[in-house]
Amino acid sequence: MVVDGVRGVVQGAAPVPLSVLDLVTVGAGSTASDALRTSVGMARLAEARGFHRYWVAEHHSMPGVASSSPAVILAHLAAHTERIRLGSGGVMLPNHAPLVIAEQFGTLEALAPGRIDLGLGRAPGTDGATAAALRRSDTLREGADDFPEQLAELIRFLDDDFPDGHPYARIHAIPGPVQGSAAGGVQSPHRPPVWLLGSSGFSARLAATLGLPFAFAHHFSAQNTIPALDLYRESFRPSAVLDEPYALIGVSALAADDERDAARQVRAAALSMLRLRTGRPGLFPDPADAEKHRFNAAEEDFVRSWSANVVHGTADEVRAGLDALHKRTGADELMLTTHSHRGEQRLRSYELIADAYGLPTA
Template sequence: MPGDSIPGDAIPGDAIRGEVRGTAPVPLSVLDLVTVGKGRTASQALATSVELSRLAERRGFHRHWVAEHHSMPGVASSSPAVILAHLAAHTRRIRLGSGGVMLPNHAPLVIAEQFGTLEALAPGRVDLGLGRAPGTDGATAAALRRTQTLHEGDDFPEQLAELTRFLDDDFPDGHPYARIHAVPGPVQGPKGRPPVWLLGSSGFSARLAGLLGLPFAFAHHFSARNTVPALDLYRESFRPSAVLDAPYALIGVSALAADEAAEARRQVLTGALSMLRLRTGRPGLIPMPEEAEAYEFSLAEREFVSDWLGNVVHGTADEVREGLDALQKRTGADELMLTANAHGGDARLRSYELIADAYGLPELG
């Protein structure tokens, strides 16, 4: 299949496999959507991301990823590479990465240059997670790509192979790009580049990641019904590679802890209402808890919200721990990447602190 040359140079396993700390069954990480709440600004949301990255590093979370979204008022993460460079300047140890960059929106050379730059800024700390969805609606995707002809990710394996060649600087002699170098990159020495992850919410990327021997991240937080089938397909398809000798899968999980269960429910309802509006073509800023509580849901909307919240692990810290442990056991995930969707930054920061305490994650200073 396309992309047989992937991966290139071996990447140390500890750049992928996380270290388990405290009493967590697997490493815990952070997925940051850089949410913008009503009455708040993008500047405040990005400042919260810096606070979150420092908190995650201090409390022993393994990674902090940000995700590419476009034309969505409730998020401020349209430029992952820019945000990651900012986070790298404010942290020292935690792994930083994209969860993910939507490869069809970009030329592979541009991504290789951006993440080569990040690797040069924070050597050994950068992950390159790639998705094949646009991260937006069709009209915005067309504006991003400057074409009305969208491939819907059909050429993703070819794009991935090209990107990896740029990252490894190893196009074969005679290839049209053999004399093109992604810089910063291996041509400047020393060799080394971010590990590539494939992201997905269905079976396509799961199978491709398995065949290529790459780590896989599944979006359980918005495609929960497909989680176990996709992970099974990944493991069944897996072929050992220079990167991994065994499958490694993380799942993104919506999780929010609060000091009281009622407060946790109040906070996650804002995310549910925001998602309802997005799915019905009315995207906006994340509503305040008071607005979500006062909203008059129709019967169909109540069913949507109930279904959505059924996949959000929320409650007190002990209740969230119990829910995360059960989910990890059911899926066999090698890592849990937690995203806390709420209106304000304080609730999100408090949630990660409570979860760290529940698992006995150490204060690392």
């Protein structure tokens, strides 16, 4: 058996399926409404050009990232698309009760049958104080011991199979399988497949042990990519949902009509990341403002290091970089995330990459 939507059809000259990760970036001078309109345009473009799936990520307390509510955004995108798979990359499980996630994604599955992925992470997706506010607790439940327990509970809610005598045996996530077993009920043929996300070996090993697909955050943990993928593949156990390992990697990529424009946008993205890492998150800066910023030596080192992991340049340069990354990692799928000040720049980047690979036009 294979998880719904894991094996994508490779079209054009792409070596593996290409997908999109959207952070719903809010640039200086624009609003969250502008960013969400861009997301709709990007999802439609991704669907029209043959990208395999479109995920949104959960982040909190970051002015330049408007993806704090993945389930709400995915419902909106489902209403504006017809075929492309939609999912979370990811929902941060420790921030939520498993039953809440099961019901949210059961609802999404009912809205877009057979198109929903549930990607899960164990990081908070924010700073410690915000995580405590989300969880209504001073204790951050994000340790290695809690996550597997929460994951197991969530999967049981999705499958509606708590054993007799369990405290939750008579609790049902709705929409969900229990509706198919009720009098007159019709069982849905789908339930959202679970993916594990990670940036280290922990989730790689857990995904392998459970026989689940694995998504690795190469875009911010490039030094750990090969070790994590090796661990996942070596430890993988076939399961009822997946016969063999399947790993995608998230890749920061930006294509522009000329190399200089791409470099300007990447430098602005690096400044945005620098501000986030130093506790000063803000709206995504205009490249012109980033050019005026005076970086000290340590900041310049950070910018060089961060930019080195962004595949950027002209369309042909980005294609060459993605092909080289695929060859180096053996990833089964590349999920591209693009950071830029304006929405039209992100749309143009995906258009150029689709053209470079000869992806179909609809």
